Each structure stands twice: as C-alpha cells, then as structure tokens.
Amino acid sequence: MKLLVIGLGQCGGRIADRFARLNHRGHAQRGINVLADAIAVNTDVTDLSGLRTIKPDYKHRILVGGQRTNGHGVGKVSELGAEIAKENTDKIIDAIRVTERFYETDAFLLIAGAAGGTGSGSIAVVTQHLKERYIGKPVYNVIVLPFRQEETTETRAVFNTAMCLKSTYLVADAVFLIDNQRYVKKDSAADRNLSTVNARVVEPFYNLLCAGEETNQKYVGARTLDAGDIIQTLAGWTVIGEGRSQIPRRMPLCMPKRDFRYKMNETSKAAHAMDQALGELSLTCDPKDAGRALYLVTAPPKEMSMEVIKELGDNLKLMAPDALIRSGDYPRQKGSLDVAVVLSELRTVRKITNYFTKAIDLISVMKSKRGLGYETRQLEETFNDIPMLL
Ligand SMILES: Nc1nc2c(ncn2[C@@H]2O[C@H](COP(=O)(O)OP(=O)(O)OP(=O)(O)O)[C@@H](O)[C@H]2O)c(=O)[nH]1
Ligand SMILES: [Mg+2]
Structure with a gap:
C-alpha cells in the first residue's frame, strides 16, 4: 500500500519525517516504496527546519500563515490553526499535485498532535478538503494524544484534544489513535524522548505497507x-x-x-x-x-x-x-x-469519552454553571457538545 503522508504541526511533521525514513528503509532493504511522498505543513519555521528526511524544498516543507504568526506557530490556539489551514488549502493541494508518484497513491495519511495548535486545528480542515477534491481516495488521520502531565497542567491541551478528535472523526475515513502516555509507561528509557516514541509509533506500519507492494x-x-x-x-x-x-x-x-x-x-x-x-x-x-x-x-x-x-x-x-x-x-x-x-471501527473508547467529558466540564466552568452528572454520559452524548474546528 502506498501512502501520501502529510504531517501537520511539529508532532505531525516529525512523525511524517519518520515515515519518510521508513520508506527509505523499505527501499534499501526490500526495494519497495511504501510512500508516494511525505510532506510537512507548519506555521513554525524552526520546526520545519528541524526535520531530517522530508525533502527541504518549499513544496515538501510548506510554511503556512507566516504573516500571521511571524513563523512562530499559533501558540496552541487550534482555532487559529484551523483558520490558517482554511486560507492555505490551495498551497497544500498545489504541493500534492506536483508529487511525482501521486498517481500511485492508495490513500492519504495525515498526522497531528491533538493538544497543540497548528496540527490539531488544521488536520480536520485539510482532511475535509482532500475528501472533497479526491473523491474515492481514502483519507486517514493519525492523532497523537498528549502526555498525562500536559493534560493536568494545560487546560488548553484537553480542550484542543477534544475539538480535534471530534472534528477529525467527522471527516476522516479512519482515525488512528496514538497515546503518547502509553509509550512512556512501556519503556521508561523512552521517557520523554520523542524521537524514540516516534520510531515506535511508525514501526507497526512497516510490514503492513510492504506486504502488498512485493513484486518478487x-x-x-x-x-x-x-x-x-x-x-x-x-x-x-x-x-x-x-x-x-x-x-x-x-x-x-x-x-x-x-x-x-x-x-x-x-x-x-x-x-x-x-x-x-x-x-x-x-x-x-x-x-x-x-x-x-x-x-x-x-x-x-x-x-x-x-x-x-x-x-x-x-x-x-x-x-x-x-x-x-x-x-x-x-x-x-x-x-x-x-x-x-x-x-x-471501535464502538467506544474510554479515553476519548473522558476528553469529551472533561472539555464539556471546562466549557461549563467557563460559563460558570457546572454541568450535572457528566461522568456517566456516553461517547455519543458528549460528542455532540464539543465545538468543531471545521
Ligand atoms: N509523539 C510525539 N508527540 C509530540 C511530538 N512533538 C510534539 N508532540 C506532542 O504534540 C502536542 C503538541 O503539539 P505540537 O505538534 O507541538 O503543536 P503544533 O501543531 O506545532 O502547534 P503550535 O506549536 O501550537 O503552533 C503535545 O501533546 C506533545 O506532547 C513528537 O515529536 N512526537
Ligand atoms: Mg509548533
């Protein structure tokens, strides 16, 4: 299976960069390409410069909203991330159109961290646009959930995550959920070493993508x-x-x-x-x-x-x-x-329901009227109360 990978924001860009490395490995070890291409989109120049494998030209590392943010990111305001994405869809589509092997693409894979601003805000917007433009081509999302410590210290992290999850679920064909905290628990040496986490996030995709591309x-x-x-x-x-x-x-x-x-x-x-x-x-x-x-x-x-x-x-x-x-x-x-x-096609995911519940609580706190008995609500009920980024 050949994917066109698009990383949005810092987290998305870095994981897309890892996918690009996976592709090099497939090519070197097995003579197989599992990516049609890999692209990174960000509002932050430094983040784009830090990537290693994605090609460095402006069609592969796309800076958006440069004038609005001065190239320094949206500071976790995902609504601004969504707005900038809406203004820049043409720029992203232009880059996709010139991708050499675009005709071989089986599906799009868009990646973002849910708790940030740029990736979290833009992923659903770009997904929706791709779905409308490339009818029949599946668009999958990879959503990276925050570390526990981020959830407890930054209110915005929970709120962004809930909005991102709802928006992405409504437009993507499937949403891969990646829980950063899982990787900390599994291997204390990985701790907050994001590079190790990213390597482990992409690894299970390697054989899955290669298997159908074998010609030998x-x-x-x-x-x-x-x-x-x-x-x-x-x-x-x-x-x-x-x-x-x-x-x-x-x-x-x-x-x-x-x-x-x-x-x-x-x-x-x-x-x-x-x-x-x-x-x-x-x-x-x-x-x-x-x-x-x-x-x-x-x-x-x-x-x-x-x-x-x-x-x-x-x-x-x-x-x-x-x-x-x-x-x-x-x-x-x-x-x-x-x-x-x-x-x-998971019917229910406790962690997601928890994000929705917490976000609704935050909204009601903001409106200074505490909600009643949200803890017992189910995924569908909480889902309806989360604002959208589309
Ligand atoms: N697994 C993993 N998580 C990351 C990485 N970089 C950031 N994160 C997580 O992603 C979330 C923050 O999102 P970022 O991608 O940094 O934010 P952004 O999309 O660049 O948005 P702004 O910086 O606000 O413009 C946090 O939960 C981080 O823990 C990474 O390389 N790997
Ligand atoms: Mg950033």
Whole structure:
C-alpha cells in the first residue's frame, strides 16, 4: 500500500519525517516504496527546519500563515490553526499535485498532535478538503494524544484534544489513535524522548505497507494482505500494535520437525507475538469493541504454516468476537516472527469519552454553571457538545 503522508504541526511533521525514513528503509532493504511522498505543513519555521528526511524544498516543507504568526506557530490556539489551514488549502493541494508518484497513491495519511495548535486545528480542515477534491481516495488521520502531565497542567491541551478528535472523526475515513502516555509507561528509557516514541509509533506500519507492494514472487505470501484489505478494514476509531517472537538460529538437533513439540513451539511463538501486539496497542482499548480487525504475520517462510495463521485467527476471534477479521502472511524476514494487529471501527473508547467529558466540564466552568452528572454520559452524548474546528 502506498501512502501520501502529510504531517501537520511539529508532532505531525516529525512523525511524517519518520515515515519518510521508513520508506527509505523499505527501499534499501526490500526495494519497495511504501510512500508516494511525505510532506510537512507548519506555521513554525524552526520546526520545519528541524526535520531530517522530508525533502527541504518549499513544496515538501510548506510554511503556512507566516504573516500571521511571524513563523512562530499559533501558540496552541487550534482555532487559529484551523483558520490558517482554511486560507492555505490551495498551497497544500498545489504541493500534492506536483508529487511525482501521486498517481500511485492508495490513500492519504495525515498526522497531528491533538493538544497543540497548528496540527490539531488544521488536520480536520485539510482532511475535509482532500475528501472533497479526491473523491474515492481514502483519507486517514493519525492523532497523537498528549502526555498525562500536559493534560493536568494545560487546560488548553484537553480542550484542543477534544475539538480535534471530534472534528477529525467527522471527516476522516479512519482515525488512528496514538497515546503518547502509553509509550512512556512501556519503556521508561523512552521517557520523554520523542524521537524514540516516534520510531515506535511508525514501526507497526512497516510490514503492513510492504506486504502488498512485493513484486518478487519469493516474498509473496499464500494470503497477501494488500491495500484493498487494509482499506476495507479501516473505519472510525482505530488502533495498531505489533509484537515479535525471536526465532533461534538453530532448532535443537534432537527435535525432528514432525515432533509434536516442534509444532507446539511453532504456534506458541506466533501466539506470543500476537499477545504482545494486543498488549502494546497504540492506545489501551477493549478488543471486544472492535467491528473490524486485521493481522499480518511476517516471518521466514518455514515458520508460517497455514495452521499457524489459522490458529492466530481463532485467537483473535476470541478476543474480538464482533470483529470482521482479515489476515495475511508475509514470508520475508529472518530471525523473528512479527505479528501486526489493527483493531478498527471501535464502538467506544474510554479515553476519548473522558476528553469529551472533561472539555464539556471546562466549557461549563467557563460559563460558570457546572454541568450535572457528566461522568456517566456516553461517547455519543458528549460528542455532540464539543465545538468543531471545521
Ligand atoms: N509523539 C510525539 N508527540 C509530540 C511530538 N512533538 C510534539 N508532540 C506532542 O504534540 C502536542 C503538541 O503539539 P505540537 O505538534 O507541538 O503543536 P503544533 O501543531 O506545532 O502547534 P503550535 O506549536 O501550537 O503552533 C503535545 O501533546 C506533545 O506532547 C513528537 O515529536 N512526537
Ligand atoms: Mg509548533
């Protein structure tokens, strides 16, 4: 699957930059391009200068609202971010039009941090514009949720996040949710090292995007997961994760391949990788709430019998009984068995309902009449009360 990636604001730009690096890796390791191109849009000159891989010309690093902000960002005012995006959609479309491989693009992937101003305010506006202009081409969003500490110290962070989530949900074909706080908990060394967080955010996309782009027959799976399967799976609130089992270089000599222990070993490695993928989802959620799901197993061909794939499918069905599940195998790498999992069309996500509830409380505090019993409200009810950025 080939994506045209557009990063908005600092967070979005940096993650788009990581996607550009992923593309270089695909090209170098596998001779595959997974991106049609990568573009960064920002109101801040310094942020644009700090990128490493996205091409440095003005069609790839697009400065918007320079006159309004003097090139220093919108200072977390996402309404201003939205306004500037509306005024500059032509500039962004012009850049997309000259993209060399635009005709190969399967979908757009727009990325932004929800708590900031530029990315948070502009992502829904640009998404809506792309949807209207390129009818039939899916537009997906990646929304990065703030660290807990930001939520507790900056009221604006919660408010921006709620407005961004609502607006993006209304216009995008699917919204990948990335919880910054998850990555802190998982690995204390990553702590607030954003570069490490970003690398981990994009990693689960690597095999998923490569699998359908393979042209070498040797690496085409029995059941290829291609762009069509991914597009059919993605809808609404979505999370992604990846797990890995190391494969020892040599099997114990005493264990013949037909031995039952060998078989057990084979399936347990795959099951372990899937458990890890579900445990490391980009946002904590209950798989039972998923309406659609997919998994991709990437491993050396001999590690991937149809039995293993089927068993993983059964496992996932138990975890996500209401999900329509798609799957694929990708006989590619050496030394490990990786399982990437996407859960999509999530009916409810507690963390999002919490943002909406908190934002409504903030609004009512601002109007100095406290709301009654918001804690017990459901996602749909809270959703209606959040202002939009469109
Ligand atoms: N994962 C990750 N999160 C980031 C990164 N940079 C910023 N963030 C998060 O994104 C939010 C802030 O958004 P930014 O992207 O910095 O804001 P902006 O869109 O540039 O908007 P303004 O600076 O207000 O004009 C905060 O929650 C940060 O924790 C990054 O490189 N990686
Ligand atoms: Mg900024």
